Each structure stands twice: as C-alpha cells, then as structure tokens.
Amino acid sequence: MRIGVIGSGRLGGTLGQAWGAMDHEVLFASRDPTQGSVVDLAVATRGARTATLEEAHAASDVLLLAVPGNVAEMLVRTLDGWTGKVLIDPTNHLAPDGSSNAEAIQRAAPGARVVKAFNVMGVEALERAATGNATGTMPIAGNDDEAIAIVSRLVNDVGLTPLHVGGLAMATSLEQLSSVWIAWSRTLGRRFLWDVVR
Numbered sequence: 001m002r003i004g005v006i007g008s009g010r011l012g013g014t015l016g017q018a019w020g021a022m023d024h025e026v027l028f029a030s031r032d033p034t035q036g037s038v039v040d041l042a043v044a045t046r047g048a049r050t051a052t053l054e055e056a057h058a059a060s061d062v063l064l065l066a067v068p069g070n071v072a073e074m075l076v077r078t079l080d081g082w083t084g085k086v087l088i089d090p091t092n093h094l095a096p097d098g099s100s101n102a103e104a105i106q107r108a109a110p111g112a113r114v115v116k117a118f119n120v121m122g123v124e125a126l127e128r129a130a131t132g133n134a135t136g137t138m139p140i141a142g143n144d145d146e147a148i149a150i151v152s153r154l155v156n157d158v159g160l161t162p163l164h165v166g167g168l169a170m171a172t173s174l175e176q177l178s179s180v181w182i183a184w185s186r187t188l189g190r191r192f193l194w195d196v197v198r
C-alpha cells in the first residue's frame with residue numbers, strides 16, 4: 001500500500017524503512033523534502049520518495065502522523081480531505097483533563113479513520129523487532145474495523161503482533177502506557193519490548 005509518513009524523523013524514518021522493505025510504497029514527507037536527512041531516508045528505502053506534507057497527504061490512503069504531539073492536531077487541521085483515510089497516531093500528548101491526543105486528532109479530522117498505534121515503545125525497540133531480533137506485542141486502538149485490519153498488517157510488517165485493545169477511547173490508556181515504557185527504559189534500557197503471552 002502507499003503510506004505517507006508525515007514527519008520523517010526518528011519514528012517516521014524507522015517505520016518507513018521497515019515498510020519499504022516489505023514492499024510498501026513510502027512517501028517520506030517533510031516541511032522541507034529537499035533536506036539531506038529526508039533525501040537520505042528515501043534513497044535508503046526501497047521504492048520510497050520524498051514529498052511535501054500536502055503531496056503525501058493527497059497521494060496516500062494511509063498516513064503516519066510522526067510529528068511532535070503538541071503540533072499534531074494543528075497540523076491535521078491544515079490538511080484538507082481526510083475522509084476515508086487511515087490516520088495512524090503514534091503521538092503521546094495527554095491533555096490536562098486526561099483525554100488523548102488521538103481523540104483530539106479525530107475531532108480535527110472527523111472523516112479520517114484514526115488508529116492509535118506505535119506509541120508505546122521507543123524506536124530502539126521497534127528497530128529490534130523490525131530486524132527480526134525480538135518479538136513483541138503492539139496494542140492498537142480504533143473504531144473502524146477495516147482501518148484496524150490495515151494497521152494490524154502494518155504492525156505485522158515491522159515484526160510485531162497487533163493487539164486491538166478497543167475503540168479510540170482506549171487511546172488514553174495507551175498514551176499512559178508509553179509513560180510506563182519510558183520510566184522502565186531507564187533501568188531496562190531502550191530496547192525492551194512489551195509482549196503479551198496468552
């Protein structure tokens with residue numbers, strides 16, 4: 001599938017490269033797609049190219065919003081035409097009232113099919129899974145069954161097992177879980193993964 005990576009930094013770069021290796025068509029989007037780090041990512045990723053935010057948004061059915069949590073909602077509002085698009089939110093930015101960034105993003109793009117995913121572990125852990133050096137479980141939350149199926153496949157494609165934990169209201173719990181990962185990473189190291197063993 002064609003995946004627009006909005007924010008080609010550490011997380012966007014890691015996931016985009018892993019998806020490219022699985023034969024997805026990745027558009028690495030940036031406010032400045034000519035900058036060296038973004039060009040280098042596209043060159044290093046099979047079938048990838050660079051794009052502006054607007055180009056990637058218009059050309060992709062699936063978007064990864066890998067930008068700082070405090071700009072995500074505003075950025076979504078600047079892009080028109082979200083209806084039907086799968087919008088993956090990996091950000092961690094709980095509001096003062098405890099509501100999730102994912103729900104704020106959904107309100108900003110009512111037609112999008114928002115799925116919370118890839119937020120509960122650091123890139124070091126994701127890289128470990130994507131290179132086949134560890135297994136783990138990625139909890140995801142969202143309301144749309146087809147979008148959940150699409151994101152589940154993309155989780156599988158980076159070497160992790162998806163676990164649909166409920167609707168988007170569960171995103172608050174997942175954003176809190178990321179705080180636990182960060183706290184534990186100080187003693188366990190940033191390569192540790194969550195895994196659900198049944």
Ligand SMILES: NC(=O)c1ccc[n+]([C@@H]2O[C@H](COP(=O)([O-])OP(=O)(O)OC[C@H]3O[C@@H](n4cnc5c(N)ncnc54)[C@H](OP(=O)(O)O)[C@@H]3O)[C@@H](O)[C@H]2O)c1
Pocket residue numbers: 006007008009010011012029030031032038065066067068069071075090091092118119120121122123124
């Ligand atoms: N790093 C992790 O281990 C990790 C793990 C799970 C979740 N996350 C979440 O993933 C998101 C990205 O994290 P990251 O570590 O990849 O950050 P990062 O390396 O700083 O990359 C963020 C990217 O967002 C873009 N950006 C920054 N401000 C922007 C703005 N105002 N408008 C549009 N684009 C903007 C920048 O791209 P340009 O300058 O090229 O436009 C930058 O490359 C964060 O919300 C973080 O909480 C990170």
